[in-house]
Amino acid sequence: MDDDLPTDFQVIVVGTGMVESIVAAACSRIHKNVLHLDSSDHYGGLWASYNFDGLQKFIKEVNSDPEKQVQVYNLREQWYIEKESPSEEEKGEAKEDGKTEPSKKIWSQASFAAEYRKFNIDMTPKLLFSRGPLVELLISSNIARYAEFRCVTRVLTWLDDHLVPVPCSRADVFATEAVGIVEKRMLMKMLTSIVAYNEEEMNNEFKDWNDKTFKEYLTHKGLTPNLIHYVLFAIAGGTDAMPCLEGVRECKKFLMSLGRYGNTPFLWPMYGSGELPQCFCRLCAVFGGVYCLNRPIDSVETKTVEEGKTKVVIESKSKTLNCEHLVIGINECPKDLVSPEPAETCDISKAVFITNGTIMKSEKEPLTLLRFPPLVEGGGAVTVLEVGPATGSCPKGLFVVYFITNKVSDAETDLRPYADKIFDLSGGDQTEETDKPKCLWSLFYNVKDTSGAAGSAAAGVHVCSGPDAGLDFDRAVEQAEQIFKKICPGEEFLPRAPDPEEIVFEDDVTHGPEFQREDEDADGDAKE
Amino acid sequence: MASRKKVLLKVIILGDSGVGKTSLMNQFVNKKFSNQYKATIGADFLTKEVIVDDRIVTMQIWDTAGQERFQSLGMAFFRGADCCVLVFDVTAPNTFKSLESWRDEFLIQASPRDPDNFPFVILGNKVDLENRGVSAKRAQQWCQSKNDLPYFETSAKEAVNVELAFQTIARNALAQETEAELYNEFPDQIKLNANDNARNRDGDNCAC
Numbered sequence: 259m260d261d262d263l264p265t266d267f268q269v270i271v272v273g274t275g276m277v278e279s280i281v282a283a284a285c286s287r288i289h290k291n292v293l294h295l296d297s298s299d300h301y302g303g304l305w306a307s308y309n310f311d312g313l314q315k316f317i318k319e320v321n322s323d324p325e326k327q328v329q330v331y332n333l334r335e336q337w338y339i340e341k342e343s344p345s346e347e348e349k350g351e352a353k354e355d356g357k358t359e360p361s362k363k364i365w366s367q368a369s370f371a372a373e374y375r376k377f378n379i380d381m382t383p384k385l386l387f388s389r390g391p392l393v394e395l396l397i398s399s400n401i402a403r404y405a406e407f408r409c410v411t412r413v414l415t416w417l418d419d420h421l422v423p424v425p426c427s428r429a430d431v432f433a434t435e436a437v438g439i440v441e442k443r444m445l446m447k448m449l450t451s452i453v454a455y456n457e458e459e460m461n462n463e464f465k466d467w468n469d470k471t472f473k474e475y476l477t478h479k480g481l482t483p484n485l486i487h488y489v490l491f492a493i494a495g496g497t498d499a500m501p502c503l504e505g506v507r508e509c510k511k512f513l514m515s516l517g518r519y520g521n522t523p524f525l526w527p528m529y530g531s532g533e534l535p536q537c538f539c540r541l542c543a544v545f546g547g548v549y550c551l552n553r554p555i556d557s558v559e560t561k562t563v564e565e566g567k568t569k570v571v572i573e574s575k576s577k578t579l580n581c582e583h584l585v586i587g588i589n590e591c592p593k594d595l596v597s598p599e600p601a602e603t604c605d606i607s608k609a610v611f612i613t614n615g616t617i618m619k620s621e622k623e624p625l626t627l628l629r630f631p632p633l634v635e636g637g638g639a640v641t642v643l644e645v646g647p648a649t650g651s652c653p654k655g656l657f658v659v660y661f662i663t664n665k666v667s668d669a670e671t672d673l674r675p676y677a678d679k680i681f682d683l684s685g686g687d688q689t690e691e692t693d694k695p696k697c698l699w700s701l702f703y704n705v706k707d708t709s710g711a712a713g714s715a716a717a718g719v720h721v722c723s724g725p726d727a728g729l730d731f732d733r734a735v736e737q738a739e740q741i742f743k744k745i746c747p748g749e750e751f752l753p754r755a756p757d758p759e760e761i762v763f764e765d766d767v768t769h770g771p772e773f774q775r776e777d778e779d780a781d782g783d784a785k786e
Numbered sequence: 787m788a789s790r791k792k793v794l795l796k797v798i799i800l801g802d803s804g805v806g807k808t809s810l811m812n813q814f815v816n817k818k819f820s821n822q823y824k825a826t827i828g829a830d831f832l833t834k835e836v837i838v839d840d841r842i843v844t845m846q847i848w849d850t851a852g853q854e855r856f857q858s859l860g861m862a863f864f865r866g867a868d869c870c871v872l873v874f875d876v877t878a879p880n881t882f883k884s885l886e887s888w889r890d891e892f893l894i895q896a897s898p899r900d901p902d903n904f905p906f907v908i909l910g911n912k913v914d915l916e917n918r919g920v921s922a923k924r925a926q927q928w929c930q931s932k933n934d935l936p937y938f939e940t941s942a943k944e945a946v947n948v949e950l951a952f953q954t955i956a957r958n959a960l961a962q963e964t965e966a967e968l969y970n971e972f973p974d975q976i977k978l979n980a981n982d983n984a985r986n987r988d989g990d991n992c993a994c
Contacts, residue, residue: 548856
């Protein structure tokens with residue numbers, strides 16, 4: 259069946275990571291003829307979500323063939339629970355006793371395996387700022403119709419050896435008891451002024467702060483140590499060394515995204531971040547893009563044809579594919595085509611934990627962003643995301659918790675001290691009432707940072723970066739737009755796709771469906 | 787159920803390329819048929835309001851957008867489906883043989899809560915053509931062997947049985963959706979749209 263694959267395209271995209279998928283959608287949207295390939299049998303590359311079985315396969319693949327997944331290393335998986343569930347007899351007894359049975363489910367490795375499809379575990383978990391570039395792009399391009407989201411319900415930080423909620427909105431600030439009335443006024447005044455600045459005013463206001471830290475600025479503003487902690491670590495996501503202007507920008511981004519969808523500025527994609535590349539791929543396909551997973555490429559060659567035009571020739575499964583532009587994920591790209599190599603940056607330490615409860619009880623199922631300040635000298639801040647069953651990430655009764663930080667030594671050394679603060683990592687009786695949730699399973703790993711802008715050694719070849727350690731998708735969106743502008747100068751980046759109702763079908767259309775633009779859809783498909 | 791809130795049913799149509807998935811959707815929703823064969827371009831999903839047992843429901847029918855051609859449908863396509871329509875071409879036995887693997891693919895990728903009772907509807911399309919390759923009996927036998935799946939012989943071109951088939955699809959999808967609602971699997975998802983009208987009731991509009 260693969261033999262049916264057409265061979266000549268304007269654009270061929272290799273890899274289905276976030277950047278590649280956005281570029282594919284953008285090119286197809288303006289009617290470029292696009293082929294999109296991936297060497298594996300699923301979408302997303304390093305941006306994918308896996309169910310529990312898929313994740314086990316991924317772990318095996320990395321361990322058995324480190325050459326194939328060179329970006330992932332130091333992988334360490336650990337179970338904290340028994341292989342099999344408690345014997346049937348015990349269960350029987352519980353039932354006879356009456357209705358004491360469903361107190362707390364006792365998980366085993368076997369029960370994880372039985373419910374493996376209910377897990378969606380992200381390799382690159384990220385949040386969207388409610389008014390950030392990705393949300394705006396999803397709306398303006400109409401790709402939002404392929405995705406659903408949930409609001410992050412709370413932002414927490416680690417202060418005085420405790421988890422504490424960070425007041426986000428004005429209502430939060432006034433409602434919180436953790437901050438005194440004078441402090442509240444001080445905080446509001448500062449936050450209001452940050453939001454009000456436009457870029458020029460900001461540069462003006464902070465011109466003397468260029469070489470100073472954000473912490474120095476906050477101290478200068480007379481904020482109390484608690485407030486400095488909230489603003490610096492939880493809102494700006496920084497460290498003591500964060501430059502002032504960067505801190506101000508991060509704060510502004512946070513504040514500007516408040517109040518659009520929920521109590522915090524953040525959204526989480528249903529079923530995980532791995533859904534998002536697929537949404538862009540769908541749009542690409544709807545506009546005629548051809549999709550072929552399980553299609554590795556063997557070689558890439560560029561040829562100069564007349565008029566200074568380049569042709570890129572790709573060999574794949576003994577078939578020759580031709581295109582004018584090749585867009586390729588850095589991990590799939592032959593080394594000799596990457597030039598200059600992206601600057602050596604700090605690799606990423608990551609961990610995933612599956613627990614039997616939330617890190618901090620709440621009335622409704624929480625969706626949490628926790629930002630740890632560095633707990634050791636020279637370490638980085640640690641970002642933690644806790645997602646529950648309502649996000650489609652795991653079966654009822656469990657939570658999936660992601661840890662992300664910049665690598666210092668290795669993932670486990672970097673992150674275990676933080677995990678110890680909020681989980682019970684000792685295994686043992688799951689029904690035991692503890693103040694910390696029990697960790698049932700964990701995975702530590704390091705990922706090479708391939709997020710630096712990579713150049714290409716050949717005309718017609720565009721190299722896409724891998725995932726970065728940042729909280730959001732902004733860099734991926736930005737890079738995709740840059741690549742698109744190189745391929746299609748002067749063209750609009752992902753103009754709004756028509757709603758299905760706007761497509762007028764005619765008999766014997768020869769020029770493709772016509773799009774009739776009507777009023778902005780006002781029927782509000784909010785599914786609240 | 788007491789509440790009569792707006793119901794949205796997600797229906798996905800699967801089957802080999804060229805069996806007429808897009809044409810069936812178009813015939814049902816737009817009452818149009820185009821004879822010219824073209825691999826699916828521009829087809830995304832179509833919506834149509836139908837009445838099922840006095841309830842108004844909106845059917846959202848999702849096309850594969852051609853991603854099935856090289857077996858490249860992703861998980862995201864299958865999420866939250868309330869009914870799956872499997873289509874084959876009665877003149878092309880190969881497309882009939884593929885039904886089994888399409889059904890498996892759906893069950894693996896969509897992982898419905900109760901796979902044995904998930905509503906599938908089978909359509910044998912292109913009955914207007916002369917050169918039949920799959921008999922009605924053979925198709926019915928297969929459907930019976932799969933827990934008695936409803937089977938319709940359709941022609942998207944001549945609008946044969948299309949309305950009837952989609953009525954069954956809607957009814958079975960509604961039964962599935964009602965059950966899913968009881969379990970209330972994923973309440974309160976947010977759809978993004980330009981009007982910002984998904985704003986949370988207690989959300990704080992002003993940044994500070």
